[in-house]
Amino acid sequence: MTYAAKRLVRRKSAVLGLGLVAAFGLVALLVPFLPLQEPNEIDTGNRLKPPLTSGHTLGTDEFGRDILSRLAWGSRPSLVAGVVSALLSMGVGVPLGLMAGYLRGPTDHLLMRAIDIVMAFPYILLAIALVAAFGPGIRNATLALSIVGVPLYARLTRGTVLSIREREYVDAARALGLWEVRIMWRHVLPNAFPPVIVATTLDIGFKIVATAGLSFLGLGVQPPTADWGSMLASGRNFVGLASHVATFPGLAILLVTLGFNLFGDGLRDTLDPTMRSW
Amino acid sequence: MAGYLARRLWMLVVVLLGVTVIVFGIIHAVPGDPAMVILGPLATKEDLAQLRSQLGLDDPLHIQYLQWLGRVLRGDLGRSIATSALVFPEVVDKFKATFILASAALVISTSFGVIAGVTSAVRPRSLVDQATMVLALLGVSMPVFWLGIMLMLLFSLRLGLLPATGMFSATGGGFRDLLAHLILPAFTLGAASMAIVARMTRSSMLEVLHQDYVRTARAKGLPGGTVVYRHALRNALIPIVTIVGVQLGYLLGGAVLTETVFTWPGIGTLMVKAIFARDFPMVQGAVLWVALIFALVNLVVDLAYGLLDPRIRYE
Numbered sequence: 001m002t003y004a005a006k007r008l009v010r011r012k013s014a015v016l017g018l019g020l021v022a023a024f025g026l027v028a029l030l031v032p033f034l035p036l037q038e039p040n041e042i043d044t045g046n047r048l049k050p051p052l053t054s055g056h057t058l059g060t061d062e063f064g065r066d067i068l069s070r071l072a073w074g075s076r077p078s079l080v081a082g083v084v085s086a087l088l089s090m091g092v093g094v095p096l097g098l099m100a101g102y103l104r105g106p107t108d109h110l111l112m113r114a115i116d117i118v119m120a121f122p123y124i125l126l127a128i129a130l131v132a133a134f135g136p137g138i139r140n141a142t143l144a145l146s147i148v149g150v151p152l153y154a155r156l157t158r159g160t161v162l163s164i165r166e167r168e169y170v171d172a173a174r175a176l177g178l179w180e181v182r183i184m185w186r187h188v189l190p191n192a193f194p195p196v197i198v199a200t201t202l203d204i205g206f207k208i209v210a211t212a213g214l215s216f217l218g219l220g221v222q223p224p225t226a227d228w229g230s231m232l233a234s235g236r237n238f239v240g241l242a243s244h245v246a247t248f249p250g251l252a253i254l255l256v257t258l259g260f261n262l263f264g265d266g267l268r269d270t271l272d273p274t275m276r277s278w
Numbered sequence: 279m280a281g282y283l284a285r286r287l288w289m290l291v292v293v294l295l296g297v298t299v300i301v302f303g304i305i306h307a308v309p310g311d312p313a314m315v316i317l318g319p320l321a322t323k324e325d326l327a328q329l330r331s332q333l334g335l336d337d338p339l340h341i342q343y344l345q346w347l348g349r350v351l352r353g354d355l356g357r358s359i360a361t362s363a364l365v366f367p368e369v370v371d372k373f374k375a376t377f378i379l380a381s382a383a384l385v386i387s388t389s390f391g392v393i394a395g396v397t398s399a400v401r402p403r404s405l406v407d408q409a410t411m412v413l414a415l416l417g418v419s420m421p422v423f424w425l426g427i428m429l430m431l432l433f434s435l436r437l438g439l440l441p442a443t444g445m446f447s448a449t450g451g452g453f454r455d456l457l458a459h460l461i462l463p464a465f466t467l468g469a470a471s472m473a474i475v476a477r478m479t480r481s482s483m484l485e486v487l488h489q490d491y492v493r494t495a496r497a498k499g500l501p502g503g504t505v506v507y508r509h510a511l512r513n514a515l516i517p518i519v520t521i522v523g524v525q526l527g528y529l530l531g532g533a534v535l536t537e538t539v540f541t542w543p544g545i546g547t548l549m550v551k552a553i554f555a556r557d558f559p560m561v562q563g564a565v566l567w568v569a570l571i572f573a574l575v576n577l578v579v580d581l582a583y584g585l586l587d588p589r590i591r592y593e
Contacts, residue, residue, distance in 0.1 A: 116289070120296070121300070130304070205419065218554070236539065250421060261418065
């Protein structure tokens with residue numbers, strides 16, 4: 001095990017975070033094989049049953065659907081949307097930041113002004129506006145969140161690359177006559193990557209919450225597909241009668257996001273102690 | 279300072295022009311012709327042709343953009359498809375409610391966040407510090423719309439202490455009524471910001487408390503409170519001010535979810551209703567207005583940052 005990995009596993013909070021993420025990841029992966037009820041099966045005779053009702057560990061919703069089953073199946077769109085949108089934002093933002101930070105000059109000015117323009121919109125508002133234009137649905141919500149996430153990675157990568165490009169090994173590579181693209185790809189990018197890994201881990205948690213937020217507004221996953229955000233939205237209407245309908249999806253979002261945040265904080269403290277938050 | 283101000287104002291103009299391009303582009307990203315969007319699927323070919331000509335949709339895209347920009351600069355954001363009301367006065371009116379909510383959330387998040395961060399920093403690794411940081415971590419991990427529902431459940435439905443929805447009661451009005459309705463949504467909206475401010479304050483204070491001049495102040499026998507609040511906090515404020523300033527912008531945009539939970543009649547609620555009514559002029563107007571305010575808030579924060587830290591002005 002590398003030194004960094006050993007330091008990481010010694011941090012109990014990071015291990016707890018990884019455990020939470022792994023638990024939810026396993027549920028999302030194995031849910032078709034788990035002994036759960038059909039998530040969309042309506043049973044109007046058993047509407048709004050409380051937790052620990054026979055046959056329904058976490059109770060039922062307003063249509064009599066089993067909440068435990070819907071929570072498990074709902075983990076799939078939430079986790080997939082969070083991971084995919086973070087990776088897409090990273091995939092576009094990192095090259096842009098790399099080019100801006102390494103090449104400087106007009107390329108840097110142009111790219112950074114474009115980034116400033118996208119960042120002129122509050123994050124969730126631009127995502128909502130894009131989904132409004134593309135049409136609601138999990139695919140468009142993921143795409144919208146990917147677009148609004150690009151500036152974070154571009155700025156972060158640019159900032160790191162600005163200092164790396166002044167290092168002696170980069171000068172040596174230039175002196176050897178290597179092409180700029182090769183220097184960026186082989187020498188600059190690998191050294192700029194650790195903060196990007198940390199940012200991506202933290203961003204996945206943020207994107208999971210944002211996806212749930214779009215679904216809560218009716219712009220993400222469409223009914224009757226199980227999804228934590230839309231479960232919260234419908235649970236809100238019955239919070240006085242049956243608070244469990246809204247409580248459990250929110251707890252699920254909280255726990256998985258907490259997992260990514262704990263693991264991301266641990267990664268940051270391990271990879272760069274000067275970036276430690278506390 | 280004048281040079282810094284001029285540079286920032288120039289950047290603001292460039293950014294705002296870019297914002298208008300994106301906002302203009304959003305309605306053209308909608309599948310189908312904007313005239314079809316406005317008139318709906320039952321419109322006749324003649325009606326569509328007439329509206330296209332009226333709206334200049336037959337012109338090249340860049341000409342349409344310039345015509346639209348000209349109207350925007352004159353304060354004309356078009357009319358709502360759903361209500362036929364002018365978009366601009368409607369957006370500004372609803373924005374006032376959002377501004378009240380965001381400002382209250384900012385006051386709550388800043389005051390509690392700074393107090394929590396300072397308390398943590400002066401007692402590092404203590405129980406208070408660890409509890410505060412755990413709460414801060416929960417704050418940034420918690421979905422704001424879930425927190426709002428849980429607070430509504432506890433304080434409105436179970437304890438009956440505070441109203442659950444709206445900005446004023448049906449029979450009431452006045453400042454006390456507004457305050458009662460404001461507490462839960464403002465706390466909900468400010469919770470994540472509070473966590474971020476607390477973490478930043480703690481981090482910034484810890485750095486400052488280890489400086490030589492703070493050690494000197496303690497060695498001189500100054501009271502602990504004087505050392506912390508007069509010497510340390512003042513110097514720790516620069517990054518805190520930056521974070522707080524940025525938070526106002528995010529609170530303005532992020533209010534949409536909180537407004538939906540509490541049925542707060544702000545610009546977020548207006549936007550969500552407009553989206554489902556396919557009232558794109560209203561969506562466009564709301565996004566443009568919030569983006570404009572967000573850009574202006576960021577400018578003010580940058581200028582304040584430049585005043586607090588002279589090194590920034592000369593970068």
